Amino acid sequence: MSNIREVSRVAGVSTATVSRALSTPDKVSEKTLKKVYDAVEKVQYRPNMMAQNFRATRAWSLMVLVPDITNRFFATVIQGIEDTAQKNGYSVLLGDTRDSEQREAEYIRRVETRQSDGIIQLRPHHKGDPKPAEHLKIVNACGCEGTPYDCVRIDNVGASRAIVDHLIDMGHRRIGVISGLADNPHSIDRLKGYHQSLAAAGIAPDSSLITHGDFTLWSGLQAAGHFTRMPARHRPTAIFSMNDDMAIGALQGLKNASLRVPDDISIAGFDDTEYARFSDPALTTIAQPGYDLGRCAADRVLRLIEGDEDATADIVLPHELILRQSTGAHRK
Amino acid sequence: MSNIREVSRVAGVSTATVSRALSTPDKVSEKTLKKVYDAVEKVQYRPNMMAQNFRATRAWSLMVLVPDITNRFFATVIQGIEDTAQKNGYSVLLGDTRDSEQREAEYIRRVETRQSDGIIQLRPHHKGDPKPAEHLKIVNACGCEGTPYDCVRIDNVGASRAIVDHLIDMGHRRIGVISGLADNPHSIDRLKGYHQSLAAAGIAPDSSLITHGDFTLWSGLQAAGHFTRMPARHRPTAIFSMNDDMAIGALQGLKNASLRVPDDISIAGFDDTEYARFSDPALTTIAQPGYDLGRCAADRVLRLIEGDEDATADIVLPHELILRQSTGAHRK
DNA sequence: GAGCATAATGTAACCGGTTACACTCCGCAA
């Protein structure tokens, strides 16, 4: 592989001149410029980025820590990150942590050894999690209220309230919940919104109406079983699932039990992934601006890297209630 | 940030000794080892990977070129790649090309500048595509027959034949196809299998039964329109969709037209993504070993990088026909 | 043509590691 020395030899100038010709051409005379370009062409020179980055002590890459890359919502966030990174000359290093603390630690170690300049974390920050080291440039792209570092998010509590209010408006009073894992901050915030809505409507909470999944299709199917096995008079007339996948899984469980949606029971999701539009019936859900969350988080981490920012930011993007056919009026 | 010189100063040894203590401890005396470790701890030393990699002229990263990261099948392949890369000390650089030639070229340029050591391409190699430069370490993880470089794939022709044979066995003779774009090699191979099956059963092909989408849910919905608008006697009694997403989209289109699946019309998909199991009715489909495709491709590219291989490989992994409820016997 | 400002180029240090080679020290055999 050719290097800058070879170019300088062929062009008959110094390496400094070659470097300048390529990075600051206005500082080099026309004549020399031509000699250099010809030489570059001749020896098929491509600058060695590793050398450049090393010299500049900048890796020009961002590490994205994602719990599960096959989750379509996360994938959308990553698209937003990637586009922004690309636009600013950064690469995206993928860290699929599979929800494993150990893998996450390994990836963070890579950042400490300067394989990348910053981190975008897609897992929400849990209460018990240690605060990341001060020197790390890190932003959470799917966070919750109270994240102890930079965070881009939606108002989970409010979004949850919006969807539960909608169900209450339709006349439902026994509203089931398919939550995520109990210690997941998204679960906690959305459950909070659920309880706020019930309280505002004067509905007493009933813990038997709350069940937990892990945000997968399968766990939604299982969760549906919790409700279908209940005696009909105890059964909720509407279900709020904390993501679309679990709602789609639950849809199948309800059908297996011969419950019609929304005639016998309503169900709402969260995220508004494409599949929510294509399920049968199409899901009422909360649209999260996944792409924008990624874009904003990437913007933010780039500013941290450039050193333009110091105060911790908490950016809240708007969500939207999407009404489709999976929710309907309560029938006596 | 501390560097090796600082460690050597604190430990009272040379940088060479520090380097050896960390990479080849058996070449250093116990006493010195302790001094070095203590110093590392004291100054919180983390080796600078950029320097190491630069010196070793090895980036320890693989570039994955993926047409669309939100596609669940691709995401699964990436998981296979990532696990293998991680296990071997490599990082994965994400290149979401959005099917843009220009973006792909940009990413390949990064490899030429040695930002990463190898490429895994998820887009199939098209007939007209230029053959990648000889010096690139590149493997295709979702290729087709005839890829002019290393390739890991399934037998698309055979898989397609398996699913069309199944439809024919169920008594169908008018079998529609929702293909991908006409120039996509997967479309070409799978269409080839379709025609082989028809020929073997003595069924004359009918070009009005073939329509094209772009592998998205929406295009499947549109494609369904092509068939539902046909007069009933010309309409196919079964449809083979070249991926699950289009099949799921089509499912909705068929329902909108009050066609019952599989009673009035059968439909089969391809890929066996999780959603295929959760659609209503659940999709008959071809299971592709996505994770293994990724794993094999990563293994292969690592061998290329290590220089262990020279001959071009064409690795074919097994597929499987998954029978579910979306296909049924043809009714007169 | 001298004097000076400015443009163009070259020299060499530097980024932070690794490693070939040289050197010292020590034990042991002759």
Added chain:
DNA sequence: TTGCGGAGTGTAACCGGTTACATTATGCTC
């Protein structure tokens, strides 16, 4: 005592760029 071998360590070159500083070339004014 001398010679030898091997273990342990240090010195300095090197990877491939960038850039501060020094030097030379060029153009302009008087």
